[in-house]
């Protein structure tokens with residue numbers, strides 16, 4: 001599988017998803033904000049909604065749906081990989097020294113759960129009865145949970161030039177990128193197809209970037225949101241690496257308001273066809289300052305890029321990149337409904353093919369506007385999935401699409 005994507009709307013052939021699991025049950029009214037949720041979801045209902053979503057993708061496209069948990073289990077059957085992941089997960093609570101003891105008592109499936117849903121002290125005491133660490137509270141996490149894992153769009157991104165492994169901004173999501181990177185760099189199905197664009201050197205990188213901020217405009221152009229989650233430093237490095245690779249010729253940095261409802265660029269607009277974009281009303285006209293990175297020269301193996309501040313709206317930029325551009329506004333531009341539906345990711349539909357999208361059923365005015373425009377809209381239930389504030393695009397990581 002060639003891990004590069006040239007469009008946002010080519011017919012879907014393979015996608016990575018994560019069915020919400022025990023990590024969701026870790027959310028309480030007290031930790032939900034820190035873990036980036038608006039409410040405490042009802043896990044079983046959430047799983048039912050997610051199953052509808054997955055089945056719909058399979059039946060409407062015939063695409064292969066890869067499951068994060070299965071890939072993780074396959075990868076951690078290698079003891080060294082598991083040890084590294086476990087030590088790293090425990091390091092956040094200063095407990096790496098417990099790694100061998102934990103690994104000696106947990107099955108592979110239990111390890112996968114520990115790495116995604118976290119582990120609490122009282123749970124560990126059941127497995128390791130002589131663990132008497134009085135300084136630790138029974139209900140404290142020894143490994144923190146990753147309840148946002150079902151938003152597979154964010155820990156990794158595929159571009160025309162290769163793979164970006166995110167460096168997540170928020171503490172509650174940092175470990176997701178480590179899991180995904182370990183999977184893609186070690187799983188036999190993927191490891192030989194990863195051309196890593198970011199991070200460039202080693203694991204540690206102080207810059208932050210999340211997949212939801214990366215939108216492929218065409219084979220030659222990529223837009224990256226400078227947002228609540230993604231900073232200028234990361235964009236610079238990704239731009240440099242992409243431009244040096246040579247497929248992409250233009251990288252746009254789009255400044256977004258640093259607000260939760262616009263947390264990533266894909267909360268503001270998505271591309272549904274070669275010339276159709278769905279967007280929150282006026283977002284493209286707003287003063288979203290945009291910079292353009294292009295390649296200056298490569299001399300003695302040193303890559304030099306040029307950054308140009310563009311005094312034009314994102315709309316003008318998109319019109320240049322996407323010939324005959326048509327713009328569709330969420331809720332057909334009605335300000336109240338657009339605002340309500342923006343909160344539940346109205347613009348964040350998932351394109352499974354040209355003018356074919358999967359959308360939350362709750363965004364009724366946006367879905368109506370899409371259908372009026374001739375877009376096929378497949379709806380999924382959204383009472384629980386939406387409590388984490390992310391839509392169908394956020395929940396999917398396309399790995400392969402038909403070429404445009």
Ligand SMILES: NC(=O)NCCC[C@H](N)C(=O)O
Nearest residue numbers: 036151212264388389390394
């Ligand atoms: N691409 C996206 O916009 N993803 C949604 C992520 C929601 C998650 N609760 C977060 O705050 O990171």
